[in-house]
């Protein structure tokens with residue numbers, strides 16, 4: 001078998017395992033499998049892997065660094081893929097990200113909305129924008145490790161700002177299970193809190209239905225709490241180096 005054939009088999013087997021976990025978690029939560037979308041997080045892995053995943057039916061891919069995602073998206077421009085940008089976003093990268101990203105999960109400050117919206121308009125697209133919520137900051141701002149994310153108290157104002165920005169469509173909320181603060185070690189409670197915040201957002205913005213939560217280690221907890229999008233990297237592609 002070719003190297004590419006072996007890699008494809010490995011990715012197919014990993015995808016099947018992840019699919020089984022998602023299906024089980026949906027069943028356990030009394031949710032329909034169709035309510036949860038799998039985003040394959042391909043960061044640190046080459047465009048050739050994205051191509052193989054596409055051939056295996058993957059349609060949603062996630063990346064966290066523009067320097068890496070831009071060339072990868074360009075190399076895969078012929079494939080039917082939707083790109084989700086999930087990493088911390090510097091304002092000066094908004095223009096580049098708008099070239100390929102249909103969704104940005106990591107809008108965490110009002111200052112980012114205008115440049116990102118303007119870049120989307122220039123590209124002739126509307127970006128689905130999610131507010132990344134830093135739950136490590138709740139009740140203990142000192143615990144916020146600066147990994148990105150808005151304080152929960154800032155969410156109402158930020159979603160209103162996004163909703164009012166041309167080029168952006170308010171899509172929902174995103175979080176990463178916190179390592180510090182009151183939810184440390186309790187992903188289920190963190191995701192339940194995100195779901196609560198998301199339902200408050202929907203009261204004002206009914207179309208903002210995306211709840212992006214859950215990674216390789218905690219997708220079950222996220223689905224139990226109502227996540228609509230899980231972002232899965234290592235369980236599909238393999239373990240990354242510690243710096244990835």
Ligand SMILES: *Cc1c(COP(=O)(O)O)cnc(C)c1O
Pocket residue numbers: 041043064086087176214215216217231232233234235
């Ligand atoms: C890397 C990353 C993921 C995927 O993490 P895994 O543990 O590899 O599944 C999900 N979300 C964000 C924001 C990431 O940076």
